[in-house]
Amino acid sequence: xxxxxxxxxxxxxxxxxxxxxxxxxxxxxxxxxxxxxxxxxxxxxxxxxxxxxxxxxxxxxxxxxxxxxxxxxxxxxxxxxxxxxxxxxxxxxxxxxxxxxxxxxxxxxxxxxxxxxxxxxxxxxxxxxxxxxxxxxxxxxxxxxxxxxxxxxxxxxxxxxxxxxxx
Amino acid sequence: xxxxxxxxxxxxxxxxxxxxxxxxxxxxxxxxxxxxxxxxxxxxxxxxxxxxxxxxxxxxxxxxxxxxxxxxxxxxxxxxxxxxxxxxxxxxxxxxxxxxxxxxxxxxxxxxxxxxxxxxxxxxxxxxxxxxxxxxxxxxxxxxxxxxxxxxxxxxxxxxxxxxxxxxxxxxxxxxxxxxxxxxxxxxxxxxxxxxxxxxxxxxxxxxxxxxxxxxxxxxxxxxxxxxxxxxxxxxxxxxxxxxxxxxxxxxxxxxxxxxxxxxxxxxxxxxxxxxxxxxxxxxxxx
Numbered sequence: 395x396x397x398x399x400x401x402x403x404x405x406x407x408x409x410x411x412x413x414x415x416x417x418x419x420x421x422x423x424x425x426x427x428x429x430x431x432x433x434x435x436x437x438x439x440x441x442x443x444x445x446x447x448x449x450x451x452x453x454x455x456x457x458x459x460x461x462x463x464x465x466x467x468x469x470x471x472x473x474x475x476x477x478x479x480x481x482x483x484x485x486x487x488x489x490x491x492x493x494x495x496x497x498x499x500x501x502x503x504x505x506x507x508x509x510x511x512x513x514x515x516x517x518x519x520x521x522x523x524x525x526x527x528x529x530x531x532x533x534x535x536x537x538x539x540x541x542x543x544x545x546x547x548x549x550x551x552x553x554x555x556x557x558x559x560x561x
Numbered sequence: 562x563x564x565x566x567x568x569x570x571x572x573x574x575x576x577x578x579x580x581x582x583x584x585x586x587x588x589x590x591x592x593x594x595x596x597x598x599x600x601x602x603x604x605x606x607x608x609x610x611x612x613x614x615x616x617x618x619x620x621x622x623x624x625x626x627x628x629x630x631x632x633x634x635x636x637x638x639x640x641x642x643x644x645x646x647x648x649x650x651x652x653x654x655x656x657x658x659x660x661x662x663x664x665x666x667x668x669x670x671x672x673x674x675x676x677x678x679x680x681x682x683x684x685x686x687x688x689x690x691x692x693x694x695x696x697x698x699x700x701x702x703x704x705x706x707x708x709x710x711x712x713x714x715x716x717x718x719x720x721x722x723x724x725x726x727x728x729x730x731x732x733x734x735x736x737x738x739x740x741x742x743x744x745x746x747x748x749x750x751x752x753x754x755x756x757x758x759x760x761x762x763x764x765x766x767x768x769x770x771x772x773x774x775x776x777x778x779x780x781x782x783x784x785x786x787x788x789x790x791x792x793x794x795x796x797x798x799x800x801x802x803x804x805x806x807x808x809x810x811x812x813x814x815x816x817x818x819x820x821x822x823x824x825x826x827x828x829x830x831x832x833x834x835x836x837x838x839x840x841x842x843x844x845x846x847x848x
Contacts, residue, residue, distance in 0.1 A: 436718060469746060518604075518605065
């Protein structure tokens with residue numbers, strides 16, 4: 395009996411994993427309920443990989459009303475040979491990539507709706523940049539820039555500028 | 562002469578050993594960057610708990626705040642590291658088995674708390690440790706075989722899907738996507754990207770061979786053993802290259818940990834008698 399239950403669980407798990415690889419309504423519903431991450435997504439870098447770099451910049455409004463220069467969030471150092479065994483920086487790099495990618499999806503081509511400000515990626519970024527403020531800051535604002543090294547110019551393209559939030 | 566139980570045990574033991582080494586590194590890396598888990602950082606639970614009303618309802622909220630807040634998160638990451646080491650050192654002891662359950666729960670917890678920052682290797686660890694733990698609940702020869710078949714099938718599915726979704730893209734087929742990824746800061750390597758830029762024909766063939774290997778990977782379960790072994794060897798080289806060039810070190814351990822399952826299933830589920838098979842039989846993975 396217990397043995398059959400294990401066979402059933404492995405079979406069901408694999409079938410759900412297969413269904414999870416398709417795009418569409420069924421898969422979206424499946425993923426909505428998969429809050430434990432049991433259904434893998436094996437579409438690594440496909441079909442269209444992200445080929446640009448996102449840059450998170452922020453600035454503060456100080457108590458005297460002046461606004462600081464935009465400041466870019468420091469990036470993790472580039473890969474070294476040691477990263478073959480030990481690469482703790484990948485977590486932060488991937489977290490930032492996931493959050494900015496989710497925000498980009500929410501922004502879409504249109505002017506962002508104010509509801510974006512209540513989305514998790516927006517709040518994660520706002521919460522983070524707010525923690526980096528100097529003591530005298532009374533407001534914080536962040537922006538998302540993008541550079542694509544395939545283009546001749548590496549000038550960043552502004553994707554999004556947040557509202558100025560009171561602290 | 563070895564019994565079939567011995568060879569299954571060896572294959573599972575290899576899966577478990579490689580996965581535990583990888584998981585130990587992954588949890589240690591997480592602990593090294595534990596600042597990310599703080600409430601004022603990128604993976605703040607204070608923000609993540611806002612994603613669903615149920616997460617803020619009492620009494621669940623108190624429990625989740627304890628498990629997912631900074632102190633709880635660091636404790637679970639530490640527990641994951643200890644469980645991986647214990648499970649590696651004492652595979653036959655009860656404490657080692659308990660370690661598998663802790664690892665399964667810890668990896669699932671990480672996904673539940675904040676999927677941002679996790680990758681395909683973490684998904685594979687959820688599958689590996691959860692299925693190993695599930696098998697331990699019953700642990701018969703039948704469930705052991707089912708475990709290895711399940712993992713081999715998931716591994717085959719992962720490569721096939723990764724290959725098939727890229728095949729539809731002209732950017733991938735031309736190799737442009739490959740060098741574009743390698744130009745990014747997150748997964749890039751300037752020297753390799755530059756070399757690919759300068760050698761467009763090589764770039765195209767590397768991309769096409771990569772796609773062909775990924776897409777046809779499930780055939781390793783049916784092809785003659787020599788070819789299946791070659792497919793697996795290419796896989797190890799592929800993950801080694803990804804770790805070296807793109808910094809994806811966790812994929813090397815997570816995915817290669819499942820290779821013993823693939824080899825076992827190939828050798829024992831489709832018994833074509835040939836020279837290499839007999840040689841490997843001597844090494845103990847075949848019955």
